[in-house]
Amino acid sequence: MRAVIRSSFLALLLSAASHSTVAGDSTSATEFSNYIISWSGDLLFVTSESHEAPPIHRVFVIETAHPDQRTAIGDDYEGKGFAGVYCSSDEKWLCVNVGIGVHGAACHVFKHSAERRFEPIPDINAKVESLFESGANPGVTFDAVYGLCWSEKGLLLVASGRGQKNDQFYTDEMFLEYRPANQEVAPLSKHFVSPMGTDDSTNPDPEYQRWDSSSLKAYEQSIQHQLNVIYNLLLPKLDAANKAKLMSEQKQWEFARDKKPSGRYERDLFIQQRINALAARFLGAPSQ
Numbered sequence: 001m002r003a004v005i006r007s008s009f010l011a012l013l014l015s016a017a018s019h020s021t022v023a024g025d026s027t028s029a030t031e032f033s034n035y036i037i038s039w040s041g042d043l044l045f046v047t048s049e050s051h052e053a054p055p056i057h058r059v060f061v062i063e064t065a066h067p068d069q070r071t072a073i074g075d076d077y078e079g080k081g082f083a084g085v086y087c088s089s090d091e092k093w094l095c096v097n098v099g100i101g102v103h104g105a106a107c108h109v110f111k112h113s114a115e116r117r118f119e120p121i122p123d124i125n126a127k128v129e130s131l132f133e134s135g136a137n138p139g140v141t142f143d144a145v146y147g148l149c150w151s152e153k154g155l156l157l158v159a160s161g162r163g164q165k166n167d168q169f170y171t172d173e174m175f176l177e178y179r180p181a182n183q184e185v186a187p188l189s190k191h192f193v194s195p196m197g198t199d200d201s202t203n204p205d206p207e208y209q210r211w212d213s214s215s216l217k218a219y220e221q222s223i224q225h226q227l228n229v230i231y232n233l234l235l236p237k238l239d240a241a242n243k244a245k246l247m248s249e250q251k252q253w254e255f256a257r258d259k260k261p262s263g264r265y266e267r268d269l270f271i272q273q274r275i276n277a278l279a280a281r282f283l284g285a286p287s288q
Contacts, residue, residue, distance in 0.1 A: 034082070034272070035279035037226040039089040041233055043116075044279060046070070047082045054078055059085060059096055061116045064233055067283050071116035074108060086222070088150035093180050094118050095147035095155055105144035107157065109180065124178050127185040132159040132174060135191055139163045140172050147178075149218035154179035156188075156215055162196070169196040175211045220262065223271050230275055234282045 036045040044064055050056040057077040060070040074096060083097040083105050094110040106125045110118035128145040136142070140163040148156045155178040163170055175189040192208045231250060235243055253274060260267035 034085070035230075035276050036085050036087065037229045037275065037279070038087045038091050039225065039229075040091060041229040043087065043091060044230075044283075045073075045085055045087065045094070047085060049081075057082060057098075061118060062283070063116055064282070069116070073110055073118045074120060083146060084148075086147055086150060086155075088155075093150065093155070095150070097146050100144075103143040103160075103162065105146055107145045107147045107155075107178075109147070109155065109178065111180070121180065122183060124183075124185055128157060128159050128176060131176060131185060131187055132161065132191075135174070135187075136161060136172055137163060137165075137191075137193070139165065145176075148215040149222070151177075151218075153177065154181075156211075156218075157185070158211075158215075163193075170194060171196050173208075220268065223268065223275065227271055227275050227278070230278045230282060234278050234285060237282065237285045 033049055034047045036047075038044070041064055044062040044067075046060045046062065048058045048060065050058075055078075057080055059073045059082070061073055062070045073094065077098050081099040083099040084095070085097070086095045087093070092112050094112065096108045096110065098106050098108065100106060107128070109121050109124060111121055113119050125145055129142050132142055132145075133140070140161045142159070142161045144161075145157055145159045148158055150156075157176040157178055159174055159176060161172045163172060170193055173192045174187065176185055176187050178185050189207060189211060192205055231246075235246060238246060257267065257270055257274075260270055
């Protein structure tokens with residue numbers, strides 16, 4: 001699997017790896033699987049999975065100034081899992097990647113209209129699919145589009161598909177950008193075709209590696225910033241004894257984190273699990 005979409009699939013791994021159970025709006029419990037902190041720390045996004053069969057996946061937003069209130073964003077995604085939720089640094093836009101089946105995914109974008117209100121904008125998936133297929137080799141099946149990270153201009157996307165030629169299966173990926181100001185989707189790269197199962201380090205394309213590295217760097221900076229923000233939100237809510245305990249605990253956790261090499265699944269997962277734990281404590285911690 002290409003490294004560029006690793007952050008998207010990381011969220012799916014987290015759904016199974018780290019659940020925190022809290023009371024839902026109904027009498028049944030809801031398992032919150034992942035927490036995402038906005039750049040300023042004013043907003044906390046939560047992905048949840050119901051106990052229904054098939055499960056219902058939802059996204060909620062919470063203002064950290066009012067942690068007891070939450071608002072649903074978008075649809076109830078029945079039988080689908082989340083493959084990354086990303087808020088722009090100016091907090092005007094939200095990207096929600098939804099995993100569909102084994103290979104499929106769709107990207108949904110929302111505009112922050114007021115307080116906890118995020119309104120859906122016109123679907124971008126059809127535009128991405130059309131651009132992807134217009135330059136793909138014959139026989140390629142379009143599978144997925146993921147939002148990877150936000151820049152000042154817009155949302156970096158990766159579209160992917162699969163094909164077969166001479167009994168050889170191969171993957172096809174290309175980078176695009178969604179610009180919400182004018183609702184345009186523009187291609188940023190050519191198609192990158194490689195045999196299915198090829199490791200990223202095998203004959204890497206310099207242009208692909210450039211996009212891959214920049215998106216990975218943006219993702220890692222984002223989760224580290226989220227960790228710092230939620231830690232500093234939680235600390236003032238604790239009494240002196242629990243504050244000292246958290247500070248000591250955090251130092252030990254950072255020591256363990258620094259043993260894990262950067263740019264690896266294990267380190268990213270380790271950080272995200274810590275974000276989840278601190279966010280759950282923030283929501284449950286009483287104010288002083």
